[in-house]
Amino acid sequence: MILQKLLGVEFPIIQAPMAGVQGSALAVAVSNAGGVGSLPCAMLGLDAMRQELAVMKAQTTKPYNVNFFCHAQPEFDASRDSAWRQALSPYYIEYGIDANAILPGPGRSPFSAAAADVLEEFKPAVVSFHFGLPTAELMARVRRWGARILSSATTVEEALWLEAHGVDAVIAQGFEAGGHRGSFLSEDISAQVGTFALVPQIVEAVKIPVIAAGGIADAKGIAAAMALGAAGVQIGTAYLLCAEATTSAVHRAILKSDAARVTAMTNLFSGRPARGIANRLMREIGPMSATAPAFPLATAAIAPLRAKAESLGKGDFSPLWAGQNTSGCKEVSASILTRELAAPLQNAR
């Protein structure tokens, strides 16, 4: 019960923050069902974030998590960007897109003092970070209202680093997990570790509670993660078909097809490795490209291709984020799914 006490919730189940496929509605449903709902803020401007937080405040009195990326913004590299557009040029021609008219996208902003100002109005009980942690000053600001701080580790080294830098619990993000790898000490994806190997080794290495993530799709998966020593779990993929998720029609259709069985880590859509269902772009260019611009600048060049393909009902250029185990995806309310996931935990008490 260590994680439940720490976060003030009934079940040690965190709904993974998934920027682009969910907002406050999913988080509210999970928090109200006794888990930890998460609001992903990586792709929200400050006003949109304030609006979403206002919804959270109005619709739940339970603890919830607010998630931020904390990458360093890269310099724009004109020659790399141009090489990347060159690599994509056959697709621009195919879709009749003027490559010179593509604007740099809004991208994703790292956690900032301005974001902390907005957060302070709402004082969320839990704040989680991806790609490491923000500055000590920003950490202290979040601490001030008593928030618990979480972040993801993809290796034992990253878990030790996060513990040393003051997180309250660490999310052990296994190789199976969908979306962006939380890696921040190494960019070598050949060394990424599966959940089954990562969780027990991080449990052994740190003193704080460990939350298992990656490949956990149902109550059996939760039991297995607990057997490996996890204090709780973070589950994303299983929520992708829930009524409260904003997952696109194209993404939903592919998640329900056999194509969802094959995923890969790819940097084509954002510039950082993230796991998604293999689609045309990933197959034709290869899922990892040295030419893709640095995170988050790679997004802009793909955006018009994605829009055009999706308007034709195709996911050929969409980031179809998903983990390696889509067997838990259900088209039900997230509150029902959360209660189903938690049922054996309740019976065990």
Place this chain on the structure above:
Amino acid sequence: MILQKLLGVEFPIIQAPMAGVQGSALAVAVSNAGGVGSLPCAMLGLDAMRQELAVMKAQTTKPYNVNFFCHAQPEFDASRDSAWRQALSPYYIEYGIDANAILPGPGRSPFSAAAADVLEEFKPAVVSFHFGLPTAELMARVRRWGARILSSATTVEEALWLEAHGVDAVIAQGFEAGGHRGSFLSEDISAQVGTFALVPQIVEAVKIPVIAAGGIADAKGIAAAMALGAAGVQIGTAYLLCAEATTSAVHRAILKSDAARVTAMTNLFSGRPARGIANRLMREIGPMSATAPAFPLATAAIAPLRAKAESLGKGDFSPLWAGQNTSGCKEVSASILTRELAAPLQNAR
């Protein structure tokens, strides 16, 4: 108890066959302790195999497993081989090795009628294959003496294929596993699946018992695998430091060091992807190379570098096979380790 009944053993624990680091001694110890000891035959000639089987017969009355590769032997490709030696030439120069004097190695032979002849003299209770299955004719020969047949699947598709081709149980080999990937329907390693995601999906897809492999290091790992629906487990890495293993001094020293935390899939040592501890060759050339000759022909060019480096106490050119979780490695007898792994299973009965 379905797997125990099928294989005629006390515990649903298979010691993974590990060619190059063990022979009959390890297999005998595990079988006599109530698990399934495995004799790897991929690198044994027929005489050596007969000798090892005679030892098994003399030293245990319990069921044991005999393991074979069943790859297709490739044509020797002189230009690819020469390109590969060219890539390795700085190392040949560094070690004073005459690249032209290197002989093609003995390599590894696939299962054959001649091997079946030898096996028939001993009628092992279990025969397992890697890289798919042999011909229907050879399968029928093995069946004739009542042997149970196992093989490894790295995807749901491979598990369904193996079930359709008559295996008695399927080994779900997760991404975390050490040594050669059992893949046979796809060569795309970017699509390899972690144990946590692979096991439940194969359990759902097939009717035969599923044996979990990859990242399982101790009794907690066994409990977790069972929670995911596995009928048993196959464990390799944890046995590498056992007294009965023939793991080299260099390999043992590295297994006991922090270096063992970083492994990667590499095709540099044999031509097929296999997981080993990252060493100098893997770091400098990159763990996967398109230049490396087809399996098993890549072995020959590395052999003299490996021998020279090992004579200096270095594992820079050795295949340091290991899975992603070396936390279960213990310098004890394999019979003690097997009983430790099985202890909670006994208490549960």
